[in-house]
Amino acid sequence: MTPVPEPGVLHVRFCTAAGEPVGAAAYEQLLGLLAQFTPAVEALPPDAALADVRGALRYFGKDAAGIAALVRLRTLAWYDVRCTIGVAGNPLLARMAAQGARPGEVRVVPGDEGSVAAFLARRPAAALHGVGPATARTLCAYGLDSIGRIAAAPPATLQRILGAKTGRMVHERARGIDPTPVSPYAAARSMAAEHRFPHDELDPDRRRGALLALADGLGARMRVGGQAARALTLVVRYADRSTTTRTRRLAEPTAHGPALTEAAYALHAALGLQRARVRSLTLRAEDLCRAERATRQLTFDPADDKARRIEAAVDRARARFGERAAGPAATRPPASPAGTGHTARGPRGSAG
Structure with a gap:
């Protein structure tokens, strides 16, 4: 087994003292706090980051766990934000340690082979x-239902089951091997948008309306940035603050609003929510790539071609007149009825 480096990578996940996600402005400040310890900080929006602190151990006179404890203390004292931190020898193990930790906990995976295998x-x-x-x-x-069994399987077996590239990757990761560096200047791997309901939402149609707005906004942001997503993740937060996360790989990399909306609707429908009280929805475009490198299956469907032309026109309107200049009609509040001073409240309300 290839030796795992001694712990020196932190995976930090932030949340407010009330357990809510941090805002965009607070997130930027927290990234700045991590940069006080090391320049090797990789943002993982919307609420996490990787930090390689191996170069800072001697300066601070602490091991990686000691620096993690100091990060946790400063985020709480300066910003009233709790952080859950995984500490390990590479990003893979640090991420998994943080996922298994309790809120506010620092969890360390030792660098010796036996500890990694047991973890x-x-x-x-x-x-x-x-x-x-x-x-x-x-x-x-x-x-092969556990990581231990996957690690014990011959690499050739995994390659036959999953394919050469995926089988090799899964075999290495099952043994705790991850050569991926912390890349402070790497392009963003994901892009997220959140909708918080004014009250705990039971109506699936209102949730679908929120998903439509989120998918449309994400698509617009990706097109402006010249990016496309290979996967889409939906995070549902409930009234009791628990969450459900589901990810769907897209048939092809895309920033096309209707394709993102269709995937978001499929993720929502697959959850089978009946009387769930939903507090917020977060939609995250994952595994981003440059749009010029994305391939698109050609189609002879005139409706698809028309939708893309409309989308391009909407993008031009937004660039000239602002983000609210145009968008899906279903995401717009109903207009006031002509000749009255009242505002329509929607399908469940009455005017005036």
Whole structure:
């Protein structure tokens, strides 16, 4: 087994003292706080970051766990923000340590092989970062339902099951190997937008309306930045502050609003929410790539071609007149009826 470096990478996840997500402005300030410890800080919007503190150990006279405790103290004292921190020898293990930690906890994975193997062994296949639901189901169908069993499987077996590239990646990660560096100047890998309801929302139609607005906004931001998403993640936060997260790989990289909306609706429908009291929805475009590198399946559907022309016209209008200049009609509040001074309240309300 390739030796895992000694702990020196922090995966930090932020939340307010009330357990709510931090805002964009506070997130930027928190990234600045991490930069006081090391210049190797990689933002993971909207509420997490990676920091490689190996170069700061001697300066602060502490090990990585000691620096993590100092980060936790300063974020709480200066910004009233709690952070959950995973400390390990590489980003993979640090991320998994943070995911398994309690809110506000610092969890350390020692660098020796035995500790890494024990940390990973009994976790389910789906807990391995980079293994999606479909890959996890495939592995479980062959009896490889835990990371320990995956690590014990011959690499050739995994490559036959998953393909050469994916099989090699999964085998390495199951053994705690992740050569990915912390890249402070790397392009953003994800882009997120959140909608908070004014009250705990039970109406699925209102939730779909919020998803439409989120998908449309994300698509517009990606097109402006010349990016496309390979996957879409939906995070549902409930009245009791618990959350459900689901990710869907897209058929092709895209920033096309209707395609993102269709994927968002599918994620929402798959949850089967009946009487759930939903407090907020977060939609995250994942695994971003440059738009010019994305391939698109050609179609002879005139409706698709028309939708893309309309989208381009909407983008031009927004660039000239502002973001609110144009958008899906379903996301717009109803206009006041002509000749009255009253505002329509929507399908559940009455005018005046």
